[in-house]
Amino acid sequence: MAFGFDDVAERARQMATRAYAPVAVKLPDELKNLDYDQYRDIRFNPQKSLWRRENLPFELAFFHLGKFQTQPVSINEIAPDGRVNHVAFDRADFDYGKNKLTQKGWGDLGFAGFRVHYALNNPAYKDELVVFLGASYLRALGKGQHYGMSARGLGIDTVGGSGEEFPRFSEFWIERPAPQATTLVIHALLDSPRATGAYRFTLRPGDDKNPDTAIDVQARLFLRAGVATLGLTPLTSMFAHGENQPKAGDFRPEVHDSDGLMIATGDGKGGGEWLWRPLVNPNRTLVTSFSMAELKGFGLMQRDRAYTSYEDTEAQYEHRPSVWITPQGKWGPGRVELLQLHTPDETDDNVVAYWVPDSVPAPNQPIDFAYRMQWQGERQQRPPAGWTVQTRRGHGFVDRHKALDPREVQYVVDFDGPALRALPADAVVKAVVTAGSNAQIVERNAYRNPATGTWRMTVRVNRLQPAQPAELRAFLQTGDNALTETWTTIIQPE
Template identity: 60%
Template sequence: MVLLTTLLTGVAQAQTPGPAFDFDTVTRIARERAEKPYQAASDTLPADLAQLDYDQVRDIRWRPDRALWRADKLPFEAMFFHLGLYQKEPVLINEVTPQGVRHISYRSADFDYGKNKVRPDAWGDLGFAGFRLHNHLNTSAYKDELVVFQGASYFRALGKGQQYGLSARGLAIDTVGGNGEEFPRFTEFWLVRPDPLATQVTVYALLDSPRATGAYRFDIQPGTQTTTTVRSRIFVRPPTGNGSAKSIATLGIAPLTSMFFFGENQPRKGDFRPEVHDSDGLMVATGDGEWLWRPLQNPQQTLVTSFATHNPKGFGLMQRDRQWASYEDVEARYERRPSAWVRPLHDWGAGRVELVQLNTPDETHDNIVAYWVPAQMPSPGQPLEFAYELSWQGDTQQRPPSAWATQSRRGMGYSKQPAEALRQQVQYVVDFDGPALQALPADATVKAVVTSDANGQVLENIVYRNPATSQWRMTVRIQRQQADRPIELRAFLQHDNHAVSETWTHIILPE
């Protein structure tokens, strides 16, 4: 059963790549696709493959000795994922060499099918579910997994000593604000054969969906902080009269997807682990120089907030807390999960960083999404171009230049107030650290500038140096006005009328 005949024929007609294959080549394909109605790939699997369950599909593995570029002892290698169960739509994969471009065909001999009783020789060129790249990331004795592209436009990477956590995407469409989220797919990849001394590897990708297409270039450089330099050109398809392609309400650029189950600001009773999350906050560097930190939460209902700015300096979903004792999970090792920081490589103009927080009943579901929304949508046929550096960071990660929140704890200690009064109050204890605070003299006077929206009243606001850590601790107690409505809080530390920390901005969820 050959699934890729139609796709391969269409691609062959759409492109005749030669030695000069580059980003403009993929752009031309994306532009031509955007001018035509969307055509979905077939998701019909051979019957014996379609009946395999999760564990059986996992038992199908690429043979490492068949890795692309291994025989030539190049610094990078590529291995491929098999279709099955959740990954039913094939992607095309090609290799770009100085001699031209060649299609990498699916061959059953490249896979170990384990204990599965299947007949792969009858499947034809089935295609792949995605691929992963390997490199000497942690040791010269073994090529570790460096980056994975699999499922829609998802990809994720690792720096030295890290363990997979959050993911990035090529594009987000109507995550909120529309008639249901659309998940654009990377339908074709081109892997550029690296030089023997290469320190980075390049991947081109074609994105396609009912309402948009896109050309992408990824330059991936491994290291203590692995960086993925992304260049994208996006084309919006024109709405059709029959309603099959509607206009886009929210276009999300450089989207990040993560998980927050519970943490110090939202503890969970009955779980022995203090915290469970891949990311603990959203950090934003606005165009006017303000640094913002929003601790993540697991809301009962979908919570959407945003930060409007012009030409942002960066944003990211960060895993700031990197202490083993904060998680106590010997398997998940959340303290090793990377932060992902997006740094624009040109002016992005006006727009907003949007944060979507969904409810999740456990840690197996991603429930956090963050992305950039441009203020203006492009006209059909006009490219929307964005370039940015995406850094996968560990213990050394992007920080504000002044000081930052190291933890945000919710709860109260002993109080003489009546229990009824305390039920209407919320208290946070937030610790700050950083060079601007460490440089202050021992007798420095530091205060917190705290503001609340109309639904909250600031009852108490105290700042003092923590003698146990030499950090500065802010305690803020808020009185609710209406328990069924959220409260927006903002706070930063100030010395001699100068801000000496980032802005801590938090949402108190409705009861």
């Protein structure tokens, strides 16, 4: 019988009954002591890619250990007859550049991780499609996209507890694809002090008909001990500044891999509610959450796809992917949690979003869940009726003879979508705005923007206690019909 998901799950189950055994790092000093540039000078020889000789549609290339990447992962190939073949490290597969390394006693070091190549954009060239590197991190690309945000297999105590724990994929089994295959299956074993798990990733690269790259994930977890926060399907991104939070002195209007968190719930009438939370670069750690009885999907999205919004010819943030998570089956009640940290620039990821189930089985009892992860570009998941186009904060002309209340904040939010475009010219649209206990609504307006055909909402509120956060929620409505998703934001404390 072919090796598969159940075999990995059985290993995870057995591991969960034993105490965690930390990985003994046996990396040679000459690799541990490499500086950043020296490590980057080590490159895998693409001619040595796994399956290149067979001219298969997918190929695997590998990352060398060194510098920060000190914990080896074991990589195996599952042959068509079901046999498992270990992929051994061979230093002859790498170009070490200008490094002068003795390479004495290295043996089979293992790998730091691997990347999958596939002819995504051009049939004559195999692009990077997916990368697994570090802890349980992975990144993927759809057609025409550039690397941006990352996903993880699992998050433990990202918020709460005594500190975040980063489970890692310690071993992989990759099924050799058929000559005409359009999917690739990867199995992974996850391990950490408080959890083990088995994962099955089925990669479906984007094509001309559907440019998204989709990854179907089947997972089974076992806890060794209790956790404060179990974060399923964590997404990690970066937001430095944007239209809602411009940065003085930077010629680029916006710098971010994602500009908002979108959530589809199964709660309420009409199949549920759609929520949009614009991301911010907070002045202090900001944790918010959205509880619901049923989750239909969530994602960190890069909605703004215009080059003129970024003006960065190198980073090209307009090509960074959005990632949308769709549960397969019902996950039950829980919450989407959003953690935002302050970052001085774009070099650090400072945004994490994940699903936290209300109930978690006892240690050693399985937790089964499945989901689809879609890496999207121009064609991305949106609410069916209407959505937020942009969020801006601030005032326009203020009569200098009238004192502006220092507690006042104004938001200008633009909406678009088929429900709005279908409105007659004389349609009456109102902004439905609610505020938390720390905010008082001063004024709200909604009107068609004649320059773009979109609809604009302006909201003025007073913060009752500026040192405390204040929450706003708003959507556009005509009659009893909601026209848009619910836009929601947190006014940060001062």
